[in-house]
Amino acid sequence: MKTILDVCDLCTSFGPVRAVDRVSFSLRSGEVLGLVGESGSGKSVTGFSVIRLLDQPGHISGGRILFHGRDLASETEEGMRQLRGNRIAMIFQDPMMTLNPVLHIDTQMVEAVRAHQKVGVAEARRQARDALGAVGIPSPEERLAAYPHQFSGGMRQRVAIAIALLHNPDVIIADEPTTALDVTIQAQILSEVQRLVRERNTSLIWITHDLSVVAGLADRVAVMYSGRIVEHGPTDPVLDHALHPYTHGLIGSVPSRNRRGQRLAQIPGTTMSIDRRPPGCPFHTRCARAQDVCRTEPPPVSRGAEHTALCFFPMEEAARLEVVQ
Amino acid sequence: MATWLLRRMFQAALVILAMTVLVFVGVNVIGNPVDIMISPDATQEVRQRAIEALGFDQPLWRQYLTFLGNAVTGDIGKSYVFNQPALDVILQRLPATLELAVSALLLSILIGLPLGLLAGFRPDHPTSRAIMAGSIFGFSLPSFWVGLMLIMTFSVYLGWLPSIGRGQTVSVLGIEVSFLTLDGLKHLALPALNLALYQISMVLRLTRAGVRETLHQDFIKFARAKGLRPRRIVFVHVLKNILIPIVTVVGLGFGHTVAFSVVTETVFAWPGMGKLIIDAINVLDRPIIVAYLMMIVVLFVVINLLVDLTYTLLDPRIRLETQE
Amino acid sequence: MTNLTDSAPVRECEPSLFRLFVADFIRSRVALLGLVVFTIIILATVFAPLITPQDPYDLMQLDIMDGRLPPGSSNFDGSTTYILGTDDQGRDMFSGILYGLRTSLIVGVGSALLAALVGTLLGLVAAYVGGRFETFVMRLVDLQLSFPTILTALMILAVLGKSVLNVVLALVIVEWATYARTARAAALAERRRDYIVAAETLAIPSWRILLRHLLPNCLPSLIVVATIQIASAIALEATLSFLGIGVPITEPSLGLLIANGYKYMLAGDYWVSLFPGVALLVVIVSINLVGDHLRDILNPKNKS
Numbered sequence: 001m002k003t004i005l006d007v008c009d010l011c012t013s014f015g016p017v018r019a020v021d022r023v024s025f026s027l028r029s030g031e032v033l034g035l036v037g038e039s040g041s042g043k044s045v046t047g048f049s050v051i052r053l054l055d056q057p058g059h060i061s062g063g064r065i066l067f068h069g070r071d072l073a074s075e076t077e078e079g080m081r082q083l084r085g086n087r088i089a090m091i092f093q094d095p096m097m098t099l100n101p102v103l104h105i106d107t108q109m110v111e112a113v114r115a116h117q118k119v120g121v122a123e124a125r126r127q128a129r130d131a132l133g134a135v136g137i138p139s140p141e142e143r144l145a146a147y148p149h150q151f152s153g154g155m156r157q158r159v160a161i162a163i164a165l166l167h168n169p170d171v172i173i174a175d176e177p178t179t180a181l182d183v184t185i186q187a188q189i190l191s192e193v194q195r196l197v198r199e200r201n202t203s204l205i206w207i208t209h210d211l212s213v214v215a216g217l218a219d220r221v222a223v224m225y226s227g228r229i230v231e232h233g234p235t236d237p238v239l240d241h242a243l244h245p246y247t248h249g250l251i252g253s254v255p256s257r258n259r260r261g262q263r264l265a266q267i268p269g270t271t272m273s274i275d276r277r278p279p280g281c282p283f284h285t286r287c288a289r290a291q292d293v294c295r296t297e298p299p300p301v302s303r304g305a306e307h308t309a310l311c312f313f314p315m316e317e318a319a320r321l322e323v324v325q
Numbered sequence: 326m327a328t329w330l331l332r333r334m335f336q337a338a339l340v341i342l343a344m345t346v347l348v349f350v351g352v353n354v355i356g357n358p359v360d361i362m363i364s365p366d367a368t369q370e371v372r373q374r375a376i377e378a379l380g381f382d383q384p385l386w387r388q389y390l391t392f393l394g395n396a397v398t399g400d401i402g403k404s405y406v407f408n409q410p411a412l413d414v415i416l417q418r419l420p421a422t423l424e425l426a427v428s429a430l431l432l433s434i435l436i437g438l439p440l441g442l443l444a445g446f447r448p449d450h451p452t453s454r455a456i457m458a459g460s461i462f463g464f465s466l467p468s469f470w471v472g473l474m475l476i477m478t479f480s481v482y483l484g485w486l487p488s489i490g491r492g493q494t495v496s497v498l499g500i501e502v503s504f505l506t507l508d509g510l511k512h513l514a515l516p517a518l519n520l521a522l523y524q525i526s527m528v529l530r531l532t533r534a535g536v537r538e539t540l541h542q543d544f545i546k547f548a549r550a551k552g553l554r555p556r557r558i559v560f561v562h563v564l565k566n567i568l569i570p571i572v573t574v575v576g577l578g579f580g581h582t583v584a585f586s587v588v589t590e591t592v593f594a595w596p597g598m599g600k601l602i603i604d605a606i607n608v609l610d611r612p613i614i615v616a617y618l619m620m621i622v623v624l625f626v627v628i629n630l631l632v633d634l635t636y637t638l639l640d641p642r643i644r645l646e647t648q649e
Numbered sequence: 650m651t652n653l654t655d656s657a658p659v660r661e662c663e664p665s666l667f668r669l670f671v672a673d674f675i676r677s678r679v680a681l682l683g684l685v686v687f688t689i690i691i692l693a694t695v696f697a698p699l700i701t702p703q704d705p706y707d708l709m710q711l712d713i714m715d716g717r718l719p720p721g722s723s724n725f726d727g728s729t730t731y732i733l734g735t736d737d738q739g740r741d742m743f744s745g746i747l748y749g750l751r752t753s754l755i756v757g758v759g760s761a762l763l764a765a766l767v768g769t770l771l772g773l774v775a776a777y778v779g780g781r782f783e784t785f786v787m788r789l790v791d792l793q794l795s796f797p798t799i800l801t802a803l804m805i806l807a808v809l810g811k812s813v814l815n816v817v818l819a820l821v822i823v824e825w826a827t828y829a830r831t832a833r834a835a836a837l838a839e840r841r842r843d844y845i846v847a848a849e850t851l852a853i854p855s856w857r858i859l860l861r862h863l864l865p866n867c868l869p870s871l872i873v874v875a876t877i878q879i880a881s882a883i884a885l886e887a888t889l890s891f892l893g894i895g896v897p898i899t900e901p902s903l904g905l906l907i908a909n910g911y912k913y914m915l916a917g918d919y920w921v922s923l924f925p926g927v928a929l930l931v932v933i934v935s936i937n938l939v940g941d942h943l944r945d946i947l948n949p950k951n952k953s
Contacts, residue, residue, distance in 0.1 A: 102639070
């Protein structure tokens with residue numbers, strides 16, 4: 001499979017604060033990458049960095065974002081505009097806020113079509129209608145004339161997905177698109193997206209704090225903590241044999257059926273604020289395995305080429321059992 | 326929509342009715358009604374006869390009903406100065422005032438909106454800071470003073486524009502207007518700018534605040550994520566959202582503009598109804614005063630109604646509520 | 650980061666509010682300038698008879714031969730210099746302006762304070778009593794605020810005729826609503842606090858709760874409103890007097906002086922109108938500068 005997105009040592013800063021610190025990952029055609037972390041871990045900022053939609057004063061302060069070999073970090077604004085919505089699309093977290101409340105749905109879809117295609121309004125409208133139908137919105141022709149507030153949250157997110165799919169992009173970045181929705185709707189949207197990207201061989205970066213979503217959806221997982229990717233690899237090895245104590249803690253804190261009756265593990269303390277990152281390993285303040293070296297030296301990359309972790313003392317079988325109890 | 330409109334019109338009628346009571350009480354109870362209806366030059370005997378003829382010996386509520394009945398048929402009394410029905414005199418002056426007020430509102434949008442957009446999109450730019458500082462003056466300086474300064478600068482010293490009067494007018498559908506002749510436009514420029522100054526400050530502050538708020542919304546980010554051109558984002562997505570409060574303020578501001586034209590018309594000797602009312606107060610031509618007040622009240626109510634209507638047309642969320 | 654740690658101890662051993670206030674004022678040069686200018690103006694108007702070369706109201710002192718002299722001219726024997734020129738009556742503009750300022754300030758400040766009294770009382774009682782009285786007062790406030798100030802004043806003066814007292818009355822009626830709204834909003838926020846509830850359960854008389862507890866907590870926002878309202882009262886008074894429906898000719902305020910010079914301005918004798926205008930401008934701007942800064946200091950939102 002062809003690599004279409006290669007992020008290499010990406011750094012994103014807000015003033016003096018590095019929200020994303022030397023993040024590297026790559027995405028192959030049709031692959032689904034789950035980007036996991038708590039709020040404030042830098043996972044959303046990573047997503048917005050790739051499509052270059054950072055809020056002021058955020059900016060990319062280092063590294064490369066190679067998209068089909070083209071470095072997006074140094075791309076012009078107009079160049080980015082031509083890519084956005086066209087080759088790289090994005091779905092946002094809160095569907096109630098992503099559609100302009102004072103514009104008809106068709107206006108918002110037609111303009112998206114015509115931003116990248118030289119077609120007439122009628123043709124653009126036809127494409128918009130088909131896109132709405134494809135994401136499972138009933139009677140799309142009528143719904144086109146509606147306003148966003150006439151849709152439910154789940155329906156609005158479907159509209160947003162339809163807009164993201166309009167130009168059959170190579171990559172879709174989905175920033176917690178199901179978090180704001182009811183559980184049943186979440187599952188619908190999830191399977192819908194899964195089906196759509198598989199049909200079209202679209203690559204997907206799914207940003208979430210929910211490991212259980214990633215388990216069923218992603219081919220590979222990157223776990224972020226305090227602006228860094230601390231563990232990265234194919235989904236099954238990462239979830240079954242986590243190397244990093246943080247990943248391990250995350251998995252332990254997901255309630256599940258086959259561990260009923262056991263106490264839920266928890267990670268002590270709270271996420272380290274990015275602007276107060278301690279020296280050494282950023283996780284050492286909450287890590288049960290931390291040694292002196294973790295407090296002073298930045299951790300090295302451990303284990304093989306496919307499954308890596310940023311840790312001095314990656315988890316081993318015996319130690320893992322110990323922590324679980 | 327129709328029921329909503331009917332209800333609103335009924336409310337408007339109620340407000341007008343309430344204001345007739347206020348004006349009636351104002352002039353007939355607090356002021357001396359005899360002075361209002363009868364020329365001060367009349368002899369004692371004439372006065373007495375007039376008091377009986379006009380029903381001032383009647384109980385107050387009956388007097389009010391008579392006043393209301395006359396007012397509905399457009400009879401508010403005869404102006405002493407012009408010796409014509411007061412309402413006619415007011416109506417003759419109305420077009421000049423409306424022309425001035427409409428020009429001022431147009432100016433406030435034409436100047437206020439772009440400046441506000443600039444200050445909103447580039448908040449840290451020195452020009453934006455200067456605009457915001459200047460807008461404070463627009464709020465706090467008395468408009469007659471600004472008017473004098475405009476005359477002193479552009480008429481007395483530079484000699485570019487005339488200082489007083491309406492200039493050459495053209496008749497359109499029987500109404501005299503200035504803005505269609507070059508001379509008229511020259512005469513209109515300074516008073517319109519003077520009258521617009523407050524509204525300009527208002528519009529530009531509102532625009533700036535709206536832009537600042539809207540730019541942080543997710544839907545703007547999403548619009549960018551769709552790959553829209555910046556121009557479309559600014560002029561469709563941002564502008565349409567901030568237009569609603571601006572339309573409200575400009576619309577409601579129309580009433581204030583008409584009211585404050587009293588000052589501008591006096592400074593620039595603009596022959597509208599604002600200048601008329603000041604002259605009327607000075608010579609105690611009270612039928613004119615009553616006619617003016619009623620005219621303003623009706624104007625206010627109509628404006629409020631129109632603003633509400635525009636509002637519902639612009640904001641789909643409100644439109645839905647009114648339909649239900 | 651360092652700022653936070655630096656200011657932490659300051660917050661712990663809180664210095665007196667007044668000292669903070671003074672320090673804050675000195676830090677803002679513009680506001681300080683406004684305050685200094687305004688103080689000078691107040692002093693100058695209070696001591697006007699000692700400063701001015703002439704009593705502008707004493708017709709014996711005026712010489713019609715000195716009419717419309719440009720700034721810096723002297724009278725025929727050189728005993729008086731008209732630093733700001735003279736008006737058509739031969740009245741020294743500098744003296745006229747200082748005496749005019751007196752009228753303007755008395756009317757402006759007086760009406761603002763009276764309006765503050767009426768409005769605050771109504772607002773507080775409305776918030777405390779609630780019910781129909783509150784609805785009634787707030788309806789009145791809405792009505793008043795939706796009507797242009799100049800029109801209300803115009804109506805009142807048209808009905809009552811012109812006099813200093815009527816102008817004050819008109820300004821009070823125009824301005825009370827702003828105070829009422831501010832006082833009510835502040836009082837409502839305070840009413841829900843536990844200590845008011847506690848005071849009520851202790852059966853402390855209502856008037857005492859109003860005056861001792863609610864009023865002091867509303868004061869900061871009322872002070873801000875009052876400064877701005879004084880400026881707008883002065884401006885409105887000047888406007889009314891300029892229109893010839895304000896204070897009578899016997900007690901000319903700045904507005905009347907400006908109106909008086911207006912007809913000569915077109916002929917190029919700028920000073921008769923310009924200098925009273927500048928004086929008016931300086932007063933209004935200096936009060937606004939102070940008020941603007943007060944709002945920044947006293948606004949609890951900016952404190953955190």
